[in-house]
Amino acid sequence: MDRKVRVRFAPSPTGPLHIGGVRTALFNYLFARKHGGDFLLRIEDTDQKRFVPGAEDYINEALAWLGISPDEGVREGGPCAPYRQSERMATYRQYADQLIASGHAYYAFDTTEELDEMRAKLEAARMPAKYDAASRMSMKNSLTLSEDEVQKRLDNGDPYIIRIKLPRKEEVRFHDEVRGWVVVHTSQMDDKVLLKEDGLPTYHLANVVDDHVMDITHVIRGEEWLPSAPLHVLLYRYFGWEDTMPKFAHLSLLLKPDGKGKLSKRDGDRLGFPVFPLEWHDPSTGEISSGYRENGYLPDAVINMLALLGWHPSDNRELFTKDELIDAFSLEKVSKSGAKFDADKAKWFNHQYLMMQDNSVTANSLMPLINAKGWNCELNYLESVVGLMKEKVNFANEIVETGTFFFEDPKAYDEKVVAKKWNADVAGHIKAIGEIWNALPEFKAAELEASFKEYCTAQNTNPGGLMQPLRVVVSGAAGGPPIFEMIELLSREVIERRMKQALENLSGAVK
Numbered sequence: 160m161d162r163k164v165r166v167r168f169a170p171s172p173t174g175p176l177h178i179g180g181v182r183t184a185l186f187n188y189l190f191a192r193k194h195g196g197d198f199l200l201r202i203e204d205t206d207q208k209r210f211v212p213g214a215e216d217y218i219n220e221a222l223a224w225l226g227i228s229p230d231e232g233v234r235e236g237g238p239c240a241p242y243r244q245s246e247r248m249a250t251y252r253q254y255a256d257q258l259i260a261s262g263h264a265y266y267a268f269d270t271t272e273e274l275d276e277m278r279a280k281l282e283a284a285r286m287p288a289k290y291d292a293a294s295r296m297s298m299k300n301s302l303t304l305s306e307d308e309v310q311k312r313l314d315n316g317d318p319y320i321i322r323i324k325l326p327r328k329e330e331v332r333f334h335d336e337v338r339g340w341v342v343v344h345t346s347q348m349d350d351k352v353l354l355k356e357d358g359l360p361t362y363h364l365a366n367v368v369d370d371h372v373m374d375i376t377h378v379i380r381g382e383e384w385l386p387s388a389p390l391h392v393l394l395y396r397y398f399g400w401e402d403t404m405p406k407f408a409h410l411s412l413l414l415k416p417d418g419k420g421k422l423s424k425r426d427g428d429r430l431g432f433p434v435f436p437l438e439w440h441d442p443s444t445g446e447i448s449s450g451y452r453e454n455g456y457l458p459d460a461v462i463n464m465l466a467l468l469g470w471h472p473s474d475n476r477e478l479f480t481k482d483e484l485i486d487a488f489s490l491e492k493v494s495k496s497g498a499k500f501d502a503d504k505a506k507w508f509n510h511q512y513l514m515m516q517d518n519s520v521t522a523n524s525l526m527p528l529i530n531a532k533g534w535n536c537e538l539n540y541l542e543s544v545v546g547l548m549k550e551k552v553n554f555a556n557e558i559v560e561t562g563t564f565f566f567e568d569p570k571a572y573d574e575k576v577v578a579k580k581w582n583a584d585v586a587g588h589i590k591a592i593g594e595i596w597n598a599l600p601e602f603k604a605a606e607l608e609a610s611f612k613e614y615c616t617a618q619n620t621n622p623g624g625l626m627q628p629l630r631v632v633v634s635g636a637a638g639g640p641p642i643f644e645m646i647e648l649l650s651r652e653v654i655e656r657r658m659k660q661a662l663e664n665l666s667g668a669v670k
Contacts, residue, residue, distance in 0.1 A: 167198075177422075264353060435451070454554070466479065473492070513555060585624075
């Protein structure tokens with residue numbers, strides 16, 4: 160019987176979660192949901208030197224905001240707890256000892272100076288400077304020292320590390336679900352450290368042990384781990400776990416917008432877009448890095464955007480709900496080549512989701528901003544503003560920023576329009592139109608537009624020549640939402656007041 164699909168996202172709490180890491184989490188989540196499996200969140204915090212306070216909470220909050228919900232994890236619990244590697248130390252020591260006993264690992268007592276000397280000699284001889292099947296035989300380890308000497312050093316508490324013992328000449332082959340067959344010769348590898356001097360495991364030992372113990376069926380991770388995969392395959396073999404070894408899928412990098420190199424925080428700073436899901440406050444420097452949430456992105460838009468960075472659906476469709484992504488996702492459609500990040504496309508996705516979002520939801524999200532500005536605004540009025548403005552913006556907060564005229568009278572009038580189009584004739588037409596509108600039995604967009612056109616016809620004047628000055632009079636801006644719908648929403652009383660104010664304020668501009 161086939162095993163139940165179980166995948167994990169295993170970030171290190173060494174800082175904010177990069178958007179590339181979010182994409183890795185997303186692909187794991189989509190794959191698990193597609194196959195009715197489990198998605199685990201495991202915190203790999205064995206590198207205590209790089210540990211950053213607050214980073215683990217940030218990871219959990221970011222995934223929660225995006226709706227990438229783990230089935231098991233530090234907060235969720237589960238049958239494989241604990242899910243924080245620092246709480247599993249005894250387990251790793253046990254497995255490192257097992258490899259020592261089976262002859263697949265060894266103690267290495269070399270000092271830093273001795274390692275530096277070895278590397279310098281190899282470099283001088285124009286050979287790869289690595290600790291491997293050849294160089295290890297000239298170093299101080301349990302392969303070159305006598306058993307008595309090794310035991311004596313252990314009993315004395317001499318510092319040591321545990322390294323894997325790789326074969327000198329062996330071909331390691333495995334199938335990657337994204338890249339196909341991968342073949343690496345052990346002569347190109349080195350005897351990686353499995354257990355460090357402080358007793359903490361390296362990534363190589365800890366992730367293989369945890370993936371086995373947690374019954375992980377598929378390891379979906381970034382391509383930066385592809386060079387380590389042959390080592391992990393050998394570890395599964397040496398532990399006797401080859402029959403249950405997970406399938407590997409190494410995802411391509413998220414690239415800079417120009418395609419030249421991995422997307423970094425500096426690229427976001429330089430080009431003005433976030434590379435982290437949430438705003439991050441660096442506890443050591445106080446530096447603040449922007450986040451998608453604080454920049455006004457909707458979580459579903461970020462999910463949709465990320466899914467299409469490196470995964471290609473069968474057709475050219477771009478907009479997917481999360482359930483549709485789950486249904487369509489497959490590793491076979493994940494690209495081997497890197498995906499260029501496109502900040503403008505990210506904004507496009509957010510615009511699409513803002514257009515689809517119910518106006519009441521958007522209005523409720525904007526109400527704290529409205530209140531902070533001291534505007535007295537009913538929710539149903541704000542919903543109507545959203546309906547008129549959202550087609551013109553990419554982010555909800557831009558509705559407030561570019562639509563201040565819905566909430567307060569203009570403090571200024573577009574200078575270019577005034578300089579180019581305002582004159583005595585236009586002022587007279589505006590005044591006359593205001594009087595006609597004030598007499599209308601119903602102040603509705605259709606009636607406002609019809610009476611405006613009738614007036615222009617009767618006066619033999621071009622409606623286009625009056626439209627922009629009229630907009631500037633009531634809003635102060637040269638552009639905006641459909642003008643007659645805007646005027647209706649503002650109300651008869653407000654329009655009458657603004658027309659009177661504008662005619663007074665612009666009297667000095669009459670030519």
